[in-house]
Amino acid sequence: MATRCQFENSNDVGVFAKLTNAYCLVALGGAENFYSVFESELSDHIPVIKTSISGTRLVGRMTVGNKNGLLLPNSCSDQELQHIRNCLPDEVVVQRIDERLSALGNCIACNDYCALIHPDIDRETEEIVADVLGVEVFRQAVAGNVLVGSYCAFTNQGGIVHPKTTVEDLDELSSLLQIPLVAGTVNRGADVIGAGLVCNDWAAFCGLDTTSTELSVIESVLKLRDAHPMNIVTSMRASLIDSMA
Amino acid sequence: MDTQQLLGAAALGQASMPMATFQNTSTASMVLCCLCGTSIPSNPSNMCVNCIRSKIDITEGISKQLTILWCKECGRYLQPPKHWVTAEHESKELLTFCIKKIRGLAKLIDAGFIWTEPHSMRLKVKLTVQNEVLNGAILQQSFIVDYTVRQHVFHKRTFLFLEQLILKHGADVNCVKIKDIHEGVDFYFQQRGHALKLIDFLQNVIPARFRHDKQLVSHDTHNMTYNYKYTFSVEIVPLCKDDLVCLPAKVSTSLGHMGPMVLVTKMSNQITLLDPVSLRHTTMDATVYWRNSFIAAASYKQVVEYVILDIELLGHELGKYALAEVQVARLSDFGKNDQIFFAKTHLGHILHVGDYALGYDLSAAQLTGLDYDAFIAKGGETQDVVLVRKSYEERRIRRRAKGGAAAEIRPWKLKSLNMEVDDGLPEEKVGRSRAARTQGAAEAPELERERFLQELEEDPELRARVNLFRDAENIERLAQIAAKAAAKPAGLEDDMDDSDSDDDDLPEVPLEELLDDLAELMMNEREEAEGVDEVADGLKDVDMDDA
Numbered sequence: 001m002a003t004r005c006q007f008e009n010s011n012d013v014g015v016f017a018k019l020t021n022a023y024c025l026v027a028l029g030g031a032e033n034f035y036s037v038f039e040s041e042l043s044d045h046i047p048v049i050k051t052s053i054s055g056t057r058l059v060g061r062m063t064v065g066n067k068n069g070l071l072l073p074n075s076c077s078d079q080e081l082q083h084i085r086n087c088l089p090d091e092v093v094v095q096r097i098d099e100r101l102s103a104l105g106n107c108i109a110c111n112d113y114c115a116l117i118h119p120d121i122d123r124e125t126e127e128i129v130a131d132v133l134g135v136e137v138f139r140q141a142v143a144g145n146v147l148v149g150s151y152c153a154f155t156n157q158g159g160i161v162h163p164k165t166t167v168e169d170l171d172e173l174s175s176l177l178q179i180p181l182v183a184g185t186v187n188r189g190a191d192v193i194g195a196g197l198v199c200n201d202w203a204a205f206c207g208l209d210t211t212s213t214e215l216s217v218i219e220s221v222l223k224l225r226d227a228h229p230m231n232i233v234t235s236m237r238a239s240l241i242d243s244m245a
Numbered sequence: 246m247d248t249q250q251l252l253g254a255a256a257l258g259q260a261s262m263p264m265a266t267f268q269n270t271s272t273a274s275m276v277l278c279c280l281c282g283t284s285i286p287s288n289p290s291n292m293c294v295n296c297i298r299s300k301i302d303i304t305e306g307i308s309k310q311l312t313i314l315w316c317k318e319c320g321r322y323l324q325p326p327k328h329w330v331t332a333e334h335e336s337k338e339l340l341t342f343c344i345k346k347i348r349g350l351a352k353l354i355d356a357g358f359i360w361t362e363p364h365s366m367r368l369k370v371k372l373t374v375q376n377e378v379l380n381g382a383i384l385q386q387s388f389i390v391d392y393t394v395r396q397h398v399f400h401k402r403t404f405l406f407l408e409q410l411i412l413k414h415g416a417d418v419n420c421v422k423i424k425d426i427h428e429g430v431d432f433y434f435q436q437r438g439h440a441l442k443l444i445d446f447l448q449n450v451i452p453a454r455f456r457h458d459k460q461l462v463s464h465d466t467h468n469m470t471y472n473y474k475y476t477f478s479v480e481i482v483p484l485c486k487d488d489l490v491c492l493p494a495k496v497s498t499s500l501g502h503m504g505p506m507v508l509v510t511k512m513s514n515q516i517t518l519l520d521p522v523s524l525r526h527t528t529m530d531a532t533v534y535w536r537n538s539f540i541a542a543a544s545y546k547q548v549v550e551y552v553i554l555d556i557e558l559l560g561h562e563l564g565k566y567a568l569a570e571v572q573v574a575r576l577s578d579f580g581k582n583d584q585i586f587f588a589k590t591h592l593g594h595i596l597h598v599g600d601y602a603l604g605y606d607l608s609a610a611q612l613t614g615l616d617y618d619a620f621i622a623k624g625g626e627t628q629d630v631v632l633v634r635k636s637y638e639e640r641r642i643r644r645r646a647k648g649g650a651a652a653e654i655r656p657w658k659l660k661s662l663n664m665e666v667d668d669g670l671p672e673e674k675v676g677r678s679r680a681a682r683t684q685g686a687a688e689a690p691e692l693e694r695e696r697f698l699q700e701l702e703e704d705p706e707l708r709a710r711v712n713l714f715r716d717a718e719n720i721e722r723l724a725q726i727a728a729k730a731a732a733k734p735a736g737l738e739d740d741m742d743d744s745d746s747d748d749d750d751l752p753e754v755p756l757e758e759l760l761d762d763l764a765e766l767m768m769n770e771r772e773e774a775e776g777v778d779e780v781a782d783g784l785k786d787v788d789m790d791d792a
Contacts, residue, residue, distance in 0.1 A: 163274075163276040163287035163291055164273065164274075164287045165274055166271040166272055166273060166274060167271075167272040167273070167274045168270065168271055168272065169271075170274055183274040183275075183276050183287070184276055184277065185276060185279050185287075185291040188279050188280075189279040189290050189291030189292055189379075189380075190291075191287075191291065211279045211280055213277050213278065213279055213280065213281070213282040214277075214279050216282075217277060
């Protein structure tokens with residue numbers, strides 16, 4: 001289910017929030033509106049954590065994570081790190097990494113199985129990403145833009161990329177990530193998808209300016225229409241029981 | 246070994262197919278328009294063209310309704326403040342001229358005329374402009390600009406009056422040549438002093454300002470004499486008697502909030518303005534006028550005839566003007582519909598119920614002038630009718646119909662300056678257009694002249710400043726017609742009696758005021774002399790000429 005919201009009158013919700021299948025990080029806002037929107041949708045299923053990263057509210061752009069782990073920039077303070085570690089479930093590994101390109105959210109885009117990273121990221125970081133997040137890492141650019149985290153947003157079900165991505169590039173990415181991808185826009189024709197949209201397998205949040213056309217595209221490609229958290233949980237439980245048995 | 250490998254490789258190379266170069270194809274993917282959902286290639290705003298057009302209008306700041314002034318006599322268009330542009334209907338020059346007038350035009354891609362009727366007084370130009378919108382998308386939009394063509398009123402009456410004044414005071418005595426050109430008259434003098442004398446004279450009789458210029462024509466190095474050509478340019482105030490003027494806000498305030506709609510009642514070396522509603526009047530000097538110049542909002546050509554239905558004096562009087570409230574109906578409406586206008590007028594003394602009066606119709610008329618537009622835009626209100634003078638047209642027409650030839654003949658005439666007429670048009674432009682223009686040009690001055698003569702008949706004050714001469718021929722003709730009338734049978738005399746009572750009101754020039762034309766008398770004497778003497782006595786004629 002896709003929801004429209006605003007953070008202090010800004011439509012770029014992807015800057016102030018990070019959403020994964022296991023947890024959600026939200027920035028400390030002046031009004032509680034933003035937080036309450038996320039809470040109402042998500043808190044039944046996953047923890048919603050209010051935090052700051054290195055004293056800033058740019059939680060979405062500085063961090064990257066999936067259900068396996070969370071990576072923080074080296075500018076993140078110890079208190080913040082501790083706070084996050086406390087709030088998150090134990091399965092999630094929290095790691096602080098030293099990287100020249102410190103806006104990890106802009107440079108890395110990932111779901112639970114694969115990740116796209118900025119072509120100029122260090123080898124060490126690439127290894128840590130593969131390790132902590134448990135993903136297969138691809139160095140790729142999206143529509144000629146190296147900031148992959150900003151210009152695409154994808155989950156395990158599907159993804160949206162920059163509107164100027166060529167058909168060939170789209171096919172290539174799609175085959176790498178093994179998910180359906182579509183070129184689209186968010187927030188009334190803005191091409192910065194990563195900033196305008198946060199999503200996981202059953203929920204998505206975008207800016208208030210997003211038109212109904214854009215919203216329908218998002219919902220259809222991310223398969224949110226008939227997605228309920230319970231569905232995922234029950235289907236997983238069935239497979240788990242199978243394997244146990 | 247190496248050569249063998251090379252040969253082997255070469256052999257292999259020959260056997261293999263030629264390599265095709267790999268072309269990197271990139272097809273832009275389609276996104277959905279964020280507003281309407283149609284599939285479009287991505288653009289900086291990611292909206293389809295129709296959606297962008299419906300949201301944004303790049304022609305917003307551009308003026309779409311403009312007025313241009315046009316001279317009926319020569320077909321030239323006014324480029325303010327002074328320059329007149331010659332251009333044919335729907336020509337390239339006209340297009341350039343029209344486009345220059347538009348304000349707020351950023352980037353023009355294309356322009357062209359849309360056909361309009363030649364006599365419709367409207368020009369339509371279609372323009373295509375380009376502008377950047379929304380994150381760098383470039384939008385191109387076409388729109389139409391409407392031009393209203395207004396005729397520039399040329400105040401020939403002031404010139405006619407000026408001509409008479411010059412003749413009366415003999416200010417043209419030292420003039421070498423006089424040329425009548427577009428929008429003015431050129432006087433040529435031998436000496437600078439004579440030109441200055443004319444300028445002094447002009448400044449005393451009409452409000453004007455002048456500029457001077459000096460040009461070196463030749464110089465003689467041996468004598469150290471320099472020959473200069475001095476040019477004085479005199480600009481006359483473009484107002485006429487009986488013009489309706491809308492004073493600009495500044496002028497109105499400086500005159501003590503005199504209602505912006507005023508009438509010009511007298512043009513001498515000062516301009517006299519009268520507010521018909523309050524009966525306040527003021528005189529304005531030429532210098533004061535040029536400080537804040539204004540033009541007439543409506544002039545005599547635009548008057549409409551009204552019939553007075555009721556008049557009530559309000560008691561306030563000023564000299565020959567009396568404030569009165571009137572109920573009038575347009576002559577064109579009279580009998581057809583019940584449209585009545587109420588107004589205050591200064592002509593209380595002169596008008597009676599049933600009289601005809603001429604006035605400006607402000608409810609329907611289109612008045613020119615930025616001052617008037619500004620005044621209305623600020624929410625100003627004006628009367629629907631401003632009466633200017635009593636009309637003697639009806640009576641004249643009746644008199645003409647009854648009296649036959651006698652009514653049209655005036656027992657007096659005016660002299661005129663000996664002027665060369667120079668159109669100022671280039672020689673090449675011969676053909677239908679020029680002929681048509683000169684035809685049109687011939688009509689308008691005739692009307693102006695006729696109106697000028699009527700004015701002289703009606704206003705004794707004006708007559709005093711001008712010389713009227715006895716027209717011996719016309720007086721003879723009138724006498725002949727009167728003799729014929731006297732010889733008519735008694736039955737028709739009744740008609741004449743009826744018309745007499747109407748004719749009483751019609752202003753005429755009393756014969757005592759007319760001067761004898763001395764030159765004419767001389768001509769008559771010479772004719773007599775020629776009649777008596779034979780051709781052999783030609784020397785006598787020469788003597789007479791010298792005298």
